[in-house]
Amino acid sequence: MSVIRKMLQRAVISAVAVVSLGLLTGATPRNYLADGKAPLPVGIAGYTFAKFDIDRSIAMMQRLGVHYLSVKDIHLPLNSSQEAIDAVLAKYKAANIQVYTVGVIYMKTKEAVDQAFDYAKKCGVPMIVGVPNYDLLDYAEQKVKEYDIKLAIHNHGPEDALYPGPGDVYERIKQRDPRMGLCIDIGHAVRAGTAVDKAVKEYKDRLFDLHIKDVSIAAKDGKAIEIGRGVIDFPALVKSLNKIGYKGVCSIEFEKDMADPLAGIAESIGYFKGVMAAEK
Amino acid sequence: MSVIRKMLQRAVISAVAVVSLGLLTGATPRNYLADGKAPLPVGIAGYTFAKFDIDRSIAMMQRLGVHYLSVKDIHLPLNSSQEAIDAVLAKYKAANIQVYTVGVIYMKTKEAVDQAFDYAKKCGVPMIVGVPNYDLLDYAEQKVKEYDIKLAIHNHGPEDALYPGPGDVYERIKQRDPRMGLCIDIGHAVRAGTAVDKAVKEYKDRLFDLHIKDVSIAAKDGKAIEIGRGVIDFPALVKSLNKIGYKGVCSIEFEKDMADPLAGIAESIGYFKGVMAAEK
Numbered sequence: 001m002s003v004i005r006k007m008l009q010r011a012v013i014s015a016v017a018v019v020s021l022g023l024l025t026g027a028t029p030r031n032y033l034a035d036g037k038a039p040l041p042v043g044i045a046g047y048t049f050a051k052f053d054i055d056r057s058i059a060m061m062q063r064l065g066v067h068y069l070s071v072k073d074i075h076l077p078l079n080s081s082q083e084a085i086d087a088v089l090a091k092y093k094a095a096n097i098q099v100y101t102v103g104v105i106y107m108k109t110k111e112a113v114d115q116a117f118d119y120a121k122k123c124g125v126p127m128i129v130g131v132p133n134y135d136l137l138d139y140a141e142q143k144v145k146e147y148d149i150k151l152a153i154h155n156h157g158p159e160d161a162l163y164p165g166p167g168d169v170y171e172r173i174k175q176r177d178p179r180m181g182l183c184i185d186i187g188h189a190v191r192a193g194t195a196v197d198k199a200v201k202e203y204k205d206r207l208f209d210l211h212i213k214d215v216s217i218a219a220k221d222g223k224a225i226e227i228g229r230g231v232i233d234f235p236a237l238v239k240s241l242n243k244i245g246y247k248g249v250c251s252i253e254f255e256k257d258m259a260d261p262l263a264g265i266a267e268s269i270g271y272f273k274g275v276m277a278a279e280k
Numbered sequence: 281m282s283v284i285r286k287m288l289q290r291a292v293i294s295a296v297a298v299v300s301l302g303l304l305t306g307a308t309p310r311n312y313l314a315d316g317k318a319p320l321p322v323g324i325a326g327y328t329f330a331k332f333d334i335d336r337s338i339a340m341m342q343r344l345g346v347h348y349l350s351v352k353d354i355h356l357p358l359n360s361s362q363e364a365i366d367a368v369l370a371k372y373k374a375a376n377i378q379v380y381t382v383g384v385i386y387m388k389t390k391e392a393v394d395q396a397f398d399y400a401k402k403c404g405v406p407m408i409v410g411v412p413n414y415d416l417l418d419y420a421e422q423k424v425k426e427y428d429i430k431l432a433i434h435n436h437g438p439e440d441a442l443y444p445g446p447g448d449v450y451e452r453i454k455q456r457d458p459r460m461g462l463c464i465d466i467g468h469a470v471r472a473g474t475a476v477d478k479a480v481k482e483y484k485d486r487l488f489d490l491h492i493k494d495v496s497i498a499a500k501d502g503k504a505i506e507i508g509r510g511v512i513d514f515p516a517l518v519k520s521l522n523k524i525g526y527k528g529v530c531s532i533e534f535e536k537d538m539a540d541p542l543a544g545i546a547e548s549i550g551y552f553k554g555v556m557a558a559e560k
Contacts, residue, residue, distance in 0.1 A: 063543060065509060226546075228553050229345065235558040263343060266506075266543040267550035273508050274554025278515040 039276035040246060042269055043068030043100065045211050045253035048261060050074055054088060058095045060262055064269055068249045070101045070129060070209070078105065078119050085122045100249055101209060103129025103183070104154045107136055117143045129154050129183040129209055131162060134172065141176050150179045152208035157188030158220040165192035170203045181206035185253070187213035190232055191222045197236035204244035211253040212272060224255035227268035234272060238279045319556040320526060322549055323348030323380065325491050325533035328541060330354055334368060338375045340542055344549055348529045350381045350409060350489070358385065358399050365402045380529055381489060383409025383463070384434045387416055397423045409434050409463040409489055411442060414452065421456050430459045432488040437468035438500040445472035450483045461486035465533070467493035470512055471502045477516035484524035491533040492552060504535035507548035514552065518559045 044066050049057035054075050061069065069092060076088050092099055102125055105116045113136055120128045127150040132140045144151050153169040163169050166184045173180040182203055186196050188211075200207060214230030215222035227234065241250075250272065254265045324346050329337035334355050341349065349372060356368050372379055382405055385396045393416055400408045407430040412420045424431050433449040443449050446464045453460040462483055466476050468491075480487060494510030495502035507514065521530075530552065534545045 064547070065506075226345075226550070228550060228557065234554065235560075238558070263542045263546040266547035267344070270506070270508060270547035270550025270552075271554035271557075272550075274514065274551035274556075275558045276554075277508065277551075278518070278555045278558030280515075 039273060039280065040241060040248075040250050041068050042066055042272060043070060043249040043251035044265070045070045045251040046072030046075055047104070048252065048254045048258075048265060051258050054091055058091065058097065060265070061097055062095060063262070064266060066252075066269065067097055068100050068251065069097050070103060070249075070251050071099050071123070072103070073105065076102075076123070078115050080119070080122070082122050085119075089123065099123060099125060101125050101127040101129055101152070103152075105130040107132040107140065110136065110139055113140050113143055117147045117149060120149050121147055126150060127152055127208060131156070134162065137172060137176070141180060144177050144179045148179070150181065150208055152181050152183035154183045154211070155185050155188055155192065157185075157191040160188070160192075165189050165194040166196075166199045166203055167194065170206060173206060178206075181208040183209035183211060185211040185213070186232060186237065187211070187215045187222070187224065187253075190215055190218050191220055193218070197233065197240040200237065200240040200246070201244055204246075207244070207246060207248070209248050210246075210250050212250050212268075213253050213255065214268070226254075226256070226264050226271070227252070228271035234275045235279060238272075238275050242279060319553060319560065320521060320528075320530050321348050322346055322552060323350060323529040323531035324545070325350045325531040326352030326355055327384070328532065328534045328538075328545060331538050334371055338371065338377065340545070341377055342375060343542070344546060346532075346549065347377055348380050348531065349377050350383055350529075350531050351379050351403070352383070353385065356382075356403070358395050360399070360402070362402050365399075369403065379403060379405060381405050381407040381409055381432070383432075385410040387412040387420065390416065390419055393420050393423055397427045397429060400429050401427055406430060407432055407488060411436070414442065417452060417456070421460060424457050424459045428459070430461065430488055432461050432463035434463045434491070435465050435468055435472065437465075437471040440468070440472075445469050445474040446476075446479045446483055447474065450486060453486060458486075461488040463489035463491060465491040465493070466512060466517065467491070467495045467502070467504065467533075470495055470498050471500055473498070477513065477520040480517065480520040480526070481524055484526075487524070487526060487528070489528050490526075490530050492530050492548075493533050493535065494548070506534075506536070506544050506551070507532070508551035514555045515559060518552075518555050522559060 089099060102120055102123055105128060107113045107116055107130055116128055116130055129152045131154055140151055153163060155163045155166050155169055158164050166182050166189050169182050189196050214225050214227040214232050216225045216230050218231050252268050254261050254268055257264050369379060382400055382403055385408060387393045387396055387410055396408055396410055409432045411434055420431055435443045435446050435449055438444050446462050446469050449462050469476050494505050494507040494512050496505045496510050498511050532548050534541050534548055537544050
């Protein structure tokens, strides 16, 4: 069993234990109960909090009732010492927030690949969300094997010269080590012309992580918008995630109103959870 | 549903909504689309903004993208002059917000019944959400006929000596004028032991309005909580609303964090919209 799956399983066990004890706080999803049809865990991609420090982003996550975080280097620089990393991770842990991955980390040189894996190891995470240049894929694969840390490659839409859509990732990793896979960015994928409900099924064997967002139009000029107000068909997406038995986190990445994002993140999380509840 | 189809549907919804707002001001919103598959209109019950003035509550509604309001007397006193009412309604209209009803208005005397109907007429709304004492039901029915204004009686949970649950309303109005009906307060109903998905079907012929909220437990001590974090089964509720072809507004009433409610309202609206999108 993979490390991340174990981590999630532990979270589920904890949630059930909390509920069994009658200590339901509203923070831990109650639906992790009984029928095994639990909604997927919702997380946050750290870039969402680009304009906030760690303390303020933790306060927002606590208010939102979110316990999974993909840490972005804005909040924990790639060249941090072990001590600095431990101090930051302790803050998140004290707030009942699990750092389940790091990223997005761009890797344009061998040194950047080295740094990314060293950083991930120091952070104790089982996965990196990253963007290696094509000519570094062989080297990144060596590192995946050496560290036993997954690499989920992130697509960034029509402007991305390397990986506009998830298909551009999949074609380059499908023959590689099974620990190389995808972090599908739903919004950028739709802007790149991808039918994300189909992509989830097509790339299911390599789907490790998700950046969930909505966009105003399904084209290059699509803008970030609260989930549910844009063009993406979330019920179809969630149906596909249920169908493939997706085992990862659904991390909301909200890139509108970045100086005052709380209401938009809340609406987005609410919508996504509502869809999951109805699609159970 | 395809992205294109969703875009087209949204465009139609927007267009029809604009037309509705233009032509039906003061009328209860109808289901927008001919095929009845549009999500129901989401509104806000004015008590949500008890700690805010009209301008700040309008700013929140605009950010939340909500266009239907049940005005509470905190923001528009019951003894207001026609001029004062017109001035307030003009503010809402300028913000593209339709005041579709007034309330909750308590009616403990004949004079209070008189005042409520006079106020509703001055406001130009087709419905009052109210709570008449039992011994005023005959008189309220006379007024309903005289003014041709509906009366939706609101249930307020186990502490309510008159109408704890929607059944307590229904039993007292079912033989009366068909313009007498229910505003089911979902949260208070659940605290009173009502299965709201069943209640919606049972009282469908008299269901005029809804106050939508979640509660932490299905008992008297249940506390207000963001929709989706509590115990209410919203997919089941929305299924019932779809089944009966509910034609009213779904007004969110958020009573937690009332000094800083925006994030909680946003999460609640998001969740409810997500459920509606998936249950279409």
